[in-house]
Amino acid sequence: MNKNETTNEAVPLFNRGLTSVALAQFFSALADNALLFAILALAIKLEYASWIDPIFQLLFVGVYVITAPFVGSFADKFDKGKVMLISNGLKLVGSLLIFSGGNPFLGYVIVGLGAALYSPAKYGILGEVSHPGNLVKANGVIEASTIAAILIGAIAGGFAADHHTTFALGMCAALYFAALIANLYIPKLPAKNIEMSWHPNTMCKNFIQSLKVLLSDIDAKVSLLGTSLFWGAGITLRFLLIAWVPYVLNVVDKTTPSILNATVAIGIVIGSGLAAKFITLEKAKLALYAGVLMGICVVIAMLIEVRPEVLADGITHNLEFWAIQQALIPIHAMLILIGIFGGVFIVPLNALLQERGRDLIGVGKAIAAQNFSENSMMLFMLVFYTLFHSLGMSPNIMGIGFGGIFAITILIIIFKTMKNK
Template identity: 45%
Template sequence: MQTLTDIAQFPEAKKDRRSARLLNKPLLMVIGAQFFSALADNAIFFALLEFLPTKGYSSYSTYLLQGSFVFFYILLAPLVGYFADSRSKGAVLFRGNALKIAGVLLLFLNINPFLCYALVGMGAAIYSPAKFGILSELVKSELLVKANALIEGSTILAILLGAYLGGTITTSLGITVAIIATALFYGAALISNLFIPKLSPMITEKRTIGSLLPEFIHTLKALFASPYARFAILGTSLFWGAATTLRLLLNDWVRDHLGKGIDTVALFNIIVSVGIVIGAFLASFLITIKTLRRALWAGVAMGIITAIFSFQSHLFTIYLLLVLVGIFGGLYVIPLNALLQKSGQDLHGVGQAVAVQNFAENSVTLCMMGIFAFFSYLDLSATLLMIGFGGLFCLSMAALSWEARRQKLF
């Protein structure tokens, strides 16, 4: 039976597909697909935050919504790497985006929004490993760093613009228009996918789930047996779990404490994202793997500032503290990412290390969603939840510091 990707006429690839020119057409199509896909990912998130209350769902449902998104990241973690490498990566990207757009369109059929968003999450889980894996097949090795920078740059721009458009369109034109706009963004990503050359699979050996799962578990155990890798995985997982939780806490806090809507929620998230970019830039100058303890102090500062932020009402102070939360977040997570990549390269290769990292990050995120959904179900105030969040993150940093001292990591 033919699939959509079989029907789509991918251009035939030449024997040597890697280009010595950075801005070649296939790479531009990958960048375009990534931009529109990430744009839609963020726009639909903010549209759904507004959509749920209109359907009578309680405030804790937003945490369950995010949990439904990361579910397939966890379930498919042992499989998606092989899936991406055993097929043409352009076709994998197409299928990932097709699942995302299907999830969005099903909202118009009154399908449960949690199931719809879970389908979007499945598409994202399939899409993720192919996004970076395809770059080495399109450009020469000396251009890989620049190609990665272009992908990251387009993603950051899409995150900022997607948050703005998701909040603004939902507020000014309504939820239905926002969902239609999201579907169009995913459609643009699909069209871009059609112009990516059909590349030969990196792996031709047929594997079964029964063989992939033990291999993933072996890699997981090996990385956690390494003190440096374990420290890096736990540290990055705590950050991304906290970052996801903070997005939802901001949604509750803005509505309860400030009495404002989704456009303000989106704006606050944009400000934090800008801060993370600044922090990531500063981390390259201020912190190395040898001075990694500084990253933990940045994590402590992030938790303390979040708790202080929860009492504020003046917009200038709020903006300033949100930027600082982002800056300290960037100073914290970038060095830990570097440590993980180094540890993964020394042990089982960066690709498998990243697969384990994704599994750990989304597992922690799912746990945090469950914890704060429960607190929200108890009808605790958003301010109290924000204070608790800051305190818990500081305690997590203390635990990481104790682990580093116990293992004599630095």
């Protein structure tokens, strides 16, 4: 081995770069998830119709789709640490706008713009602060950090929003500021493609070409489809649980659905750790089987009968709250399983896409293409969820249908992959 070669030991997993990225991601994702529940509580305070709730997320996701041709190039043209700093700055501005009484839709769009810029830089930087042999583990760290933030953010956001909406919004702004500070400790890194053209037509053509290149590679195509379905299913499940609580339990708070969403996050943290430890890049496509089990578990969860006689009627109080949690034990168990299978599913596919993307088109462009694909799927699923919800379809029926379709779709991908192999 010559002196220029780097080993796993020479670049430890938890070096300054990865630690700073993980902390910035934790605070930023924590604020993202708390902010959603704070905004939903604000929507109730402003007397918006219940079907308006997913509209906020549609706007957020729509920003990702619109900016997809440009954000990957932006991440590759500049130091990714600075890109993350700018992104969290935009999130801070958007959250402060909502906190100060400004238009919540506009504020959430600004937060979405920051998130869209942030994502390709966040994942693209992993290959620059980690040894290739540690890439799956680094992805596991970031996914675990993200899901831990979702777990804490969902509960904290729901609880704070139930008690004081303004405080919840201020807390989110403070968390974005903490993420911005963490970004300052990321080491300065060289830009990967400073000669890139800024002409919109050129960037769009390059983006379309990047998508074509990824979809022509079987490993990249499978991972792109898999991660897109995962995040589309994830965002739909989140709003299904938010709608399921008042429909089944006759409870109108935000704490209960936030706890249910946090339960899924606990499972994903466990699944992410299992995937990082036991699944290598060479075996990444085995994770598809976990996706099938995830869909089946969603169907089972929606079929579980919760006995209404032990539940509260209306706004929960302490005693009623614990009675509700006791009645929901079977649901919590299934949600943890959904999360575990989800974590095992997403981490290897993310790592595989980054590895193939780096080799084929560059990490920044690959992540931007991934964001476009994932958020297009989220947009697609959210549109149908909003439509069915506005038509009065029960959350149970929607959940059974979406879980079944998800499992069948992953099975089709598995069979197609086996056939191509």
